[in-house]
Amino acid sequence: xxxxxxxxxGPAGLQAALTLGRLHRxxxxxxxxxxRNDPADHMHNFLAxxxxxxxxxxxxxxxxxxxxxxxxxxxxxADQVSGSTDDFSVRLADGSVEQARRIVLATGLRxxxxxxxxxxxxxxxxxxxxxxxxxxxxxxAGRVVGVLGAERAGHLVAMMGPVxxxxxxxxxxxxxxxxxxxxxxxxxASLVAGKVDRVERSADGLVAVVEGEPVALxxxxxxxxxxxAAPFAAQLGLTTLPSGGxxxxxxxxxxxxxxxxxxxMAHEATLPMAMAAVLVAAASGLKAGAACVQSLL
Ligand SMILES: Cc1cc2nc3c(=O)[nH]c(=O)nc-3n(C[C@H](O)[C@H](O)[C@H](O)COP(=O)(O)OP(=O)(O)OC[C@H]3O[C@@H](n4cnc5c(N)ncnc54)[C@H](O)[C@@H]3O)c2cc1C
Numbered sequence: 001x002x003x004x005x006x007x008x009x010g011p012a013g014l015q016a017a018l019t020l021g022r023l024h025r026x027x028x029x030x031x032x033x034x035x036r037n038d039p040a041d042h043m044h045n046f047l048a049x050x051x052x053x054x055x056x057x058x059x060x061x062x063x064x065x066x067x068x069x070x071x072x073x074x075x076x077x078a079d080q081v082s083g084s085t086d087d088f089s090v091r092l093a094d095g096s097v098e099q100a101r102r103i104v105l106a107t108g109l110r111x112x113x114x115x116x117x118x119x120x121x122x123x124x125x126x127x128x129x130x131x132x133x134x135x136x137x138x139x140x141a142g143r144v145v146g147v148l149g150a151e152r153a154g155h156l157v158a159m160m161g162p163v164x165x166x167x168x169x170x171x172x173x174x175x176x177x178x179x180x181x182x183x184x185x186x187x188x189a190s191l192v193a194g195k196v197d198r199v200e201r202s203a204d205g206l207v208a209v210v211e212g213e214p215v216a217l218x219x220x221x222x223x224x225x226x227x228x229a230a231p232f233a234a235q236l237g238l239t240t241l242p243s244g245g246x247x248x249x250x251x252x253x254x255x256x257x258x259x260x261x262x263x264x265m266a267h268e269a270t271l272p273m274a275m276a277a278v279l280v281a282a283a284s285g286l287k288a289g290a291a292c293v294q295s296l297l
Contacts, residue, residue, distance in 0.1 A: 143218025
């Protein structure tokens, strides 16, 4: 029986392990080896780490954990979490079972990009297609930047206006709100109507083919659909918010006693959306780790 099992070895889980390890709590961290920012070669918007490859950050965090004898990091996938406070069981994919008094969920989100041929491949290559201007907007500076879909177009055009050379909204045959269309025109963004047939890499960026006509772009913003990467919140019956995020208080406590959540999978109800960023995930891991210690006292 360990003090805590942490599910997830991204920035949220690794920081929770560090916080718990520093108080000599016995911890098992399980990591299935799939990370949300796998498609990105470099991460941004993190002080002193701007441009660091995400794998390098995780590697350094794991190296830090080696100094703490009570922390075990294991490359393993889990498939079930059950029980209640002081008596949780976690079943691993190999059928073995581990037990702990507390659980920290840090299993992140999984993204699915819109169903446009060629888009998933470019998303996984990572340098031309992005979803977050804070993370990858600057890397598209001075280029013609596309925005796929009408839904987030107004917002993204406004955010990327000072960064991009120009902006092109591909409505992908979605209706564009007249107020949004007017704001796009005001900001000098062009609107290309029609279904996007496919996107593909070109010599100097990418090309979106819209009803047979090529539109040359230097980068493209898309809105993926994000869902929980693991089934544990549902298995434990945790309260979720309309965003799909597990509801947490500012210290990462969920609706179930003894279960904490951190990182992208968790959502504080006072915030309009889960703040999905590496630094925020690490900070929330620290808070969940500290709250765990508090609840074990
Ligand atoms: C393409 C892309 C680029 C991004 N770029 C940036 C950026 O530049 N800067 C930035 O700040 N943010 C960026 N983000 C956001 C950032 O990736 C997330 O905010 C961050 O990774 C969240 O960390 P996390 O620890 O919550 O989850 P993750 O890093 O996704 O880690 C989840 C962990 O859970 C584990 N796991 C899942 N299921 C199981 C299971 N069944 N058993 C065991 N372990 C399991 C995984 O193996 C992994 O260890 C980007 C996101 C995307 C999609």
